[in-house]
Amino acid sequence: MAQINLLQAVNSALDTAMDTDDRVICLGEDIGKFGGVFRATSDLQDKYGKARCFNTPITEQGIVGFSIGLAAQGSVPVAEIQFADYIFPAFDQIVNEAAKFRYRSGDQFNCGGLTIRAPYGGGISGGLYHSQSPEAYFCHTPGLKVVIPSTAYQAKGLLLAAIRDPDPVIFFEPKAIYRAEVGEVPETDYVLPLGVAEVTSKGSDITLVGWGAQMHQLHRAAKMAAKDGISCEVIDLRTLLPWDVDTVAQSVEKTGRLIISHEAPRTGGFAGEVSATIQECCFLSLEAPILRITGMDTPFPLVFEKEYMPDYLKVYEAIKTSVNF
Amino acid sequence: MSKFSGTTGTLRFTESTDLSIPTLSILDSEGELRKDAKLPAIDKETALKIYRDMTYIRVLDERMLAAQRQGRLSFYLTCTGEEAAVVGSIAGFTDRDMVMAQYREQAALRYRGFTSEQFMNQLLSNDLDLGKGRQMPVHYGSRALNYMTISSTLATQIPQAAGYAYGQKLSGNDACTVCYFGDGAASEGDFHAGLNMAAVLNCPVVFVVRNNGYAISTPSSEQFAGDGIAPRGIGYGIKTIRVDGNDILAVYAAGVEARKLAIDSSGPVMIETMSYRLGAHSTSDDPTSYRNAEEEQLWAEKDPILRMRKWLLGKSWWSDQQDHQLITNYKKEILDALKAQEKRPSPSLNGLITDVYQTPPQHLRQQYAELQQHIDKYPDHYLANPDKANGTYPSASVQLP
Numbered sequence: 001m002a003q004i005n006l007l008q009a010v011n012s013a014l015d016t017a018m019d020t021d022d023r024v025i026c027l028g029e030d031i032g033k034f035g036g037v038f039r040a041t042s043d044l045q046d047k048y049g050k051a052r053c054f055n056t057p058i059t060e061q062g063i064v065g066f067s068i069g070l071a072a073q074g075s076v077p078v079a080e081i082q083f084a085d086y087i088f089p090a091f092d093q094i095v096n097e098a099a100k101f102r103y104r105s106g107d108q109f110n111c112g113g114l115t116i117r118a119p120y121g122g123g124i125s126g127g128l129y130h131s132q133s134p135e136a137y138f139c140h141t142p143g144l145k146v147v148i149p150s151t152a153y154q155a156k157g158l159l160l161a162a163i164r165d166p167d168p169v170i171f172f173e174p175k176a177i178y179r180a181e182v183g184e185v186p187e188t189d190y191v192l193p194l195g196v197a198e199v200t201s202k203g204s205d206i207t208l209v210g211w212g213a214q215m216h217q218l219h220r221a222a223k224m225a226a227k228d229g230i231s232c233e234v235i236d237l238r239t240l241l242p243w244d245v246d247t248v249a250q251s252v253e254k255t256g257r258l259i260i261s262h263e264a265p266r267t268g269g270f271a272g273e274v275s276a277t278i279q280e281c282c283f284l285s286l287e288a289p290i291l292r293i294t295g296m297d298t299p300f301p302l303v304f305e306k307e308y309m310p311d312y313l314k315v316y317e318a319i320k321t322s323v324n325f
Numbered sequence: 326m327s328k329f330s331g332t333t334g335t336l337r338f339t340e341s342t343d344l345s346i347p348t349l350s351i352l353d354s355e356g357e358l359r360k361d362a363k364l365p366a367i368d369k370e371t372a373l374k375i376y377r378d379m380t381y382i383r384v385l386d387e388r389m390l391a392a393q394r395q396g397r398l399s400f401y402l403t404c405t406g407e408e409a410a411v412v413g414s415i416a417g418f419t420d421r422d423m424v425m426a427q428y429r430e431q432a433a434l435r436y437r438g439f440t441s442e443q444f445m446n447q448l449l450s451n452d453l454d455l456g457k458g459r460q461m462p463v464h465y466g467s468r469a470l471n472y473m474t475i476s477s478t479l480a481t482q483i484p485q486a487a488g489y490a491y492g493q494k495l496s497g498n499d500a501c502t503v504c505y506f507g508d509g510a511a512s513e514g515d516f517h518a519g520l521n522m523a524a525v526l527n528c529p530v531v532f533v534v535r536n537n538g539y540a541i542s543t544p545s546s547e548q549f550a551g552d553g554i555a556p557r558g559i560g561y562g563i564k565t566i567r568v569d570g571n572d573i574l575a576v577y578a579a580g581v582e583a584r585k586l587a588i589d590s591s592g593p594v595m596i597e598t599m600s601y602r603l604g605a606h607s608t609s610d611d612p613t614s615y616r617n618a619e620e621e622q623l624w625a626e627k628d629p630i631l632r633m634r635k636w637l638l639g640k641s642w643w644s645d646q647q648d649h650q651l652i653t654n655y656k657k658e659i660l661d662a663l664k665a666q667e668k669r670p671s672p673s674l675n676g677l678i679t680d681v682y683q684t685p686p687q688h689l690r691q692q693y694a695e696l697q698q699h700i701d702k703y704p705d706h707y708l709a710n711p712d713k714a715n716g717t718y719p720s721a722s723v724q725l726p
Contacts, residue, residue, distance in 0.1 A: 025495075051495060057525055062484045062518030066526075069488025069502075072473070073423075075495065077488070089514070096478045097485070105466045105474035106457035107680045142681050142689075166683035195686065242686040 001186055007178040009152035009185045010040045010117070013159035014078060016189050018048045021076060023113070024163065026053040028063055028080030037082055038119060038178060064090035064116060068098050071111035071168070078163055084120035084172055085132045098168040099143030112166040117159070120148075121213050121263055122295075122309060123176030127302035133212075133264035133295070138170050139241045139273070145169040145194055146241040150215040152183040154238060157192030165194055174213035181216075197244035199251070203233035206257035206322055208315065209248055209274060211237045214261050221315035230323055240270055248274065249281050256287035257322045261310050266294040288325035291318045346555045348567045348599055351574040354627060356635025358574075365578035369642050374436075375416050375573060376637060377651060379408040379630050382432040384655040385444065386604070392663060393608045398448050400462045404429045406603030407535055409629030410570035412436055414503070414533045414596060417580025421500040423489055425473045425482040428463055429535065429602075430505045437470040441658050445666035457680070458672040480510040483519030483532070487593070490523070490530035494591055501529040501587045509540025511554045520561040523593035531583045532558070532595040535570065537602040542615040558595035570598030571629040574636070601627070674700075674708075 004012065017024045026041055032055040035042035045053040056063050060081055067077035081087045087094070094116065102110035122131035138146050147162050147169055149155040155173065162169035174181075200215065201222055208218045215236050222232035233251050237243050252258050258278055260271035271292040279290060293310040301308050351362040358364060386403035393401040404411060407429065415424065415433040424433055431444070443455070447465050450458035455467060456474060466474025473482070473489075486504035493500045510516060511534060523530050534554045538545055551557075558565035564586055568575040576598055583594040601624035605612050612621075637643035677696070678689040685693070700707045 054526070057518075057521050059484075059518040059521065061515055062487075062522045065481060065484025065515060065519060066488035066491070066522050069425075069485035069490070070492045071488075072485065073489045073492030073496070075492045092478060093481060093484070093515075097476065097481050100476070102683070103680045104456065104460055104464070104476060105468075106455050106459065108455060108466055108468035109474055110683070112683060145682075242688050245688070 001184040003182055004152055004185050005179045006149070006152045006155045006173070006181040007038060007040055009155040010159060010173060011042055011044075012185065012187070013156040013163070014041060014044060015047070016156075017076075017078070017160060017163045018044060018052065020189060023074065023076045024052070025070060025075050025077045026080070027056050027067065027077060029056060029058055029082050031055060031080050036080060038175065040080065040117070040173075060086055060088075060090040061093050064093040064098065067114050067116070068093060068101065068111045071113035072101065072109050074113070076113040076163060078115045078117060081116060081118040083130055084118040084134050085129045087116075087118055087134060091137070094138065094144070094170070095141050099141045101168075103143060110166070111168055114168040115159075115162045115171055116169070117171045117173060119175035119178070120172040121174050121176055122300060122305060123213060125302065125305060128299040131300040131305070133172075133262060135172055135240055136264055136268055136270045139270055143168070144241060145239065146172070147194060147239050148172045148174065148212040149238065150174065150181070150212050150236050152181055152185045154192060156185050157190050158194070158238060160189065161191040161194050164191065169194070172212065176213045177216065192238070195239045195242045195244060197247040198236045198238055199233065199247065200236050201232065201234035203231040203255070205231045205255055206233070206259065206319055207248065207251040207255045208232050208234045208319075209237060209258065209260045210262065211240065214263060214310065217310065217312045217315055218261060220312035221319060224312065224316045225319045228320070230319060232319065243274070245277055245281070248278060252278050252282045253285045256285050258286075258290045259293060259315065259318050259322060260290070261293040261315055263295050263310060265297045266292055267297050269294050288322045291322055293318050341551045341556065344552070344556055344559065346552060346565070346567050348569050349575045349579060350569045350572055351578065352572045352632055352636055354632060356632050356639060365574055365581060367574070367577060371416060372637065372642060375412050375577070376633055376643065378432060378435045379412050379573075379633065380651055381655050382408055382412075382435055383630055384652060385431070385659055388656065388659045388663070389448065390604075390608065397663070397667060398462055400608055401448070402428060402463045402607040403604040404432055406624060406629070407537055407570060407598075407600045408432050409573040409576055409633065410533075410535050410598035410600045411505070413573045413576030414580040414598070416577055417582075417584050418503050419500070420471060421498070422584070423471050423473060423493070423500070423502045424505070425486040425489065425502055426475050426505040427479070427482070427507055427510060428475050428477070429507065431463065431465065433505070434465050434467065434470065434472050437467070437472055439465065439467060439470060439472075441662035442666055443467070445662045446669070449667050449669070450671065451666055451669035452672050453666070453669060454672065457676045459676070480506055480513035480515035480519070482506070483510075483515050484522055485519075486530050486532075487519050487523035487526065487528045490528040491526055494527075494529055499588065501531060501584060503531045503533060505533045505535065507540065508534060508536040508545060508554055509543065509548055511557065512548060520558065520563060520593070520595075524562045527592045529587040529591050530593050531587050532563070532593065534595065534597045535600060536597055537600050539602050539606070539616070541606040541610060542612075544616070553597055553599075555595065555597040558597075563593045563595050565595040565597070567597045567599060570600030571627045571632060573629060573633045600629070
């Protein structure tokens, strides 16, 4: 198996999807010959032709609206939004159109072939418009699926699953670890299930839940805690909508403690949803309040990015707070 | 790189009035052919189908407006005055072509073959509504008739139509997409996004802009400053024509030619139909507060159905007697359908959670189970809409498929 990075895994997934299904079409800003600003679509236009991999004008609402039409017609579009920060012009098309397309027609029409890819998250000195984590907005929309990988292996398997899923999927890619995250990825075709979390580290004292680039902070914090004799169970949600309540609940029933961490601001963040659900179903198992380690309720900063980020030290301190409660 | 128009030493700003877009007119107000106009090829059968469907929609709109006033429908929206703009254009397309409409194009759906029962099922949200009772009245859709289910959101169908047409072109199935919207919708960002993408990506889509003078209460003069919508099509590099929307032959001729252009040149085409919304925006609107009766009267005299009737009578393809009979028959057919379909039960309760996703996920199943338990405690309170056909109440314990 080849060692490749997360970005190459995305490219491999797109290549596999286009190779195995003629209906798969990649579109977005600069994704053609240039291969995208991050090179996620490198070589795809050369390999599959301009009709199936092409540049679009700079119009996110146009890209998503066009892709919904393509999907309704029977194509399988994979639209790239260059940065998740720029997905908002397409918010209406995603929330009012893609998400409700099947439902409002009584299942006469659907745009389930649609996948929207967008690099998200901080850690690249991108300031307020190249760093955001907008997943919670979309998790509040019935009809969408929201998927975020944290490793190269996940990126390929989850993206292929997203492309082939019968419902529209938003696929956020943690751009901070596009190249840093390297792992063994099969060159062959494989999928990982959507809606299923992965226990990435077994433990008994406390459960740490996260997704995307945040998984690295959680694992680093867990290693520090292990030196203090605290055993952390780490769970990568992988899919946020619909999320795997059972895996988290089973873990919390065992550990009695839970920390959820994400880069996005705290208020209205997805950690609130996880926290509320787990206290509903695991109330009698809890030994301490559920804690959230998140970004602050501010725009994403530039010079104080390091201070803002919910890093491993903040998670480590939260672990001690929870265990000593 | 795009081709620009050469250079000049003269400093002069181009004005919008430098671009002249005349309005195609074939039938005059008396239903006579203009001397300088070319009659489009149209056989008697097609002409009479167009006329019957325009008349049907006029009758349907009148009856449903009355039914809404009687409280039998929650909402309605007429296309009175714009029947020719819609029927004339759709008649230029084949049944394979996809229609992606706004919400005032029920006449196109009728032209495709939507029945009185189907109209009533949607308007009444009964168990036979193809949309399963999920959308307000007039939000029609039919997979069988290639008529995309419409949504209330304005202009969203425009970039979607470009994408749909691109997919049709890739499939090589000799079909295109016809996309309807109003002049008000042309102010939305999606209009600009959709036209630009359609032009740049060479999508076989025909945009039909119904310029009807008003967006709810806002007159065109407060909606845009330029010469209507047509210049915008040209600005995006789209072949564009403006037609008298109350002149059935002008609209039909433009529709036939637009389809041919879209398919042959694999690119977008735009038609701007100049007409007038004779009715209110919807049953929630009252035009007397923002426009005067004189203006309405002026346009009522330009009635597109009246004009086509004069032409048909002049050709001896139609008679007053036939006309009277047609209207009488449609009134009866529509009222009979209303009476019959309003007796039907509501859709099944499980439609609350089906089709949100292809398969209801676990969290929706759980929420549905919780709801069923709650409804079972208070069935009279929640399931107040009786199953009128058999006098029973739809059960909360309806299982998922």
